[in-house]
Amino acid sequence: MKVCASRIRRFLDELAEFNATPGQGITRMSYSPQAHAARAWLCQQMEQAGLQVREDAIGNVIGTLPGTRADLPSVMIGSHFDTVPHGGAFDGAAGVIMALEIATLFNEQGLSPHYPLEVVALVEEEGASFERGLLASSAMAGHISSQMLESLHDSTGISAAQRMSEAGYAPRDVSSVVRTPESLKAFIELHIEQGPVLEQTSTDIGIVDVVVGMTQLSVTLTGKAGHAGTTPMDRRQDALLAASHIISQVGDFARQAGDATVATVGKLRVHPNGANVIPHQVVFSVDIRSRDERKLRQVIDQTREAINQQANQGITAAVEQTLYIAPTPMASEIVHSLEQQCDRLGYSRRTMVSGAGHDAMVFAGLAPTGLIFVPSRDGLSHHPDEWTDAEQIAKGVEVIFHTVKAMTEAKNHD
Structure with missing residues (x-):
């Protein structure tokens, strides 16, 4: 068996062609014309690999190699094919191509699995379209719900449901994409690290044992607008000043918690946003992550308390928790299998915590799940210069191929 690095490189290059911003990174939003073309390409490649291909009600592409027993649960492999605006060609795509390469190897070698093998290319992991990440895996x-798809909107105010319908999908039938624990034997994902550790330590493979827990808060502070020159300082209800007191503390809360806990304020909207007007409303995001759920909740509580303190200063506050996911351990038996394959193949490895959210963390609630990382050059991701050598991806593919082959109990045709 030989994983083909040049084929992986070609697959990645071809998928990267479906891009709304040539020369400025990769932009492939989930229901854009570029995503539509990418789906057609993915369907074609999966069919050439001998898979039975379908698209589900929200636009995920699923290819199946049936097992000798139709009633057995599937081993599912893959990742997402959407991107952030002006992102790179490897985030998500590397995992989709991993799955496509493994399906191709099964086909080339005439391998017949006992358990079905499913290859998935998932939509809207990034949340760049509707500010709701991990959408496909969460739907599965x-x-x-269909009501949630009506309530999620893009930057132009169009709902996720409408975007899906316009692209030819059936958001009202989102319940049809749901998978039961009984239908899945395992899920395994490959992803670029999106950080510098593997490259700096010259390590081939990162084997994730836990994905951090995370929460996202949307905070709205409302004060009172006024003239910047004529309103005395002691008579102001400045929403931006109140926000600044909160924002300046969020990072300190995370540092005090330790254990790789992090917190980020990444979005800030000021109204009316005039140079000579006291801001009457500020809306900002808070993203908090930790491998320790107790510390995650601690920083959430401290942030809420800081918000409440400002609300006592003539400011009203509203906090919406838009996302909460507890720290998610990967299945120990899959971690062990991946470790064994690395050692057998002679690839260096290290155990890692994933600080980023991945579809694997959602699938872990359905089935035993594994996640591996391959090195990112200079640790860059969500950036046009994002890069991982095809030869490094090939090592990860080889590790997962042998793991999946054993899981499906695949054998050569007689």
């Missing part, structure tokens, strides 16, 4: 886990 039964966490997304």
Whole structure:
């Protein structure tokens, strides 16, 4: 068996062609014309690999190699094919191509699995379209309703449901994408690290044992607008000043918690946003992550208390928790299998915590799940210069191929 690095490189290059911003990174939003073309390409490649291909009600592409027993649960592999605006060609795509390469190897070698093998290319992991990440995996886990798709909107105010309908999908039938624990034997994802550790330590493979827990808060502070020159300082209800007191503390809360806990304020909207007007409303995001759920909740509580303190200063506050996911351990038996394959193949490895959210963390609620990382050059991701050598991806593919082959009990045709 030989994983083909040049084929992986070609697959990645071809997928990167479906891009709304040539020369400025990769932009492939989930229901854009570029995503539509990418789906057609993915369907074609999956069919050439001998898979039975379908698209589900929200636009995920699923290819199946049936097992000798139709009633057995599937081993599912893959990742997402959407991007952030002006992102890179490897985030998500590397995992989709991993799955496509493994399906191709099964086909080339005439391998017949006992358990079905499913290859998935998932939509809207990034949340760049509707500010709701992990959408496809969450839908498969039964966490997304048709009403939720009506309530999620893009930057132009159009709902996720409408975007899906316009692209030819059936958001009202989102319940049809739900997978039961009985239908999945395992889920395994490959992803670029999106950080510098593997490259700096010259390590081939990162094997994730836990994905951090995370929360996202949307905070709205409302004060009172006024003239910047004629309103005395002691008579102001300045929403931006109140926000600054909160924002300046969020990072300190995370540092005090330790254990790789992090907190970020990444979005800030000021109204009316005039140079000579006291801001009457500020809306900002708070993203908090930790591998320790107790510390995650601690920083959430401290942030809420800081918000409440400002609300006592003539400012009203509203906090919406838009996302909460507890720290998610990967399945120990899959971690062990991946470690064994690394050692057998002679690839260096290290155990890692994933600080980023991945579809694997949602699938972990459905089935035993594994996640591996391959090195990112200079640790860059969500950036046009994002890069991982095809030869490094090939090592990860080889590790997962042998793991999946054993899991499906695949054998050569007689």
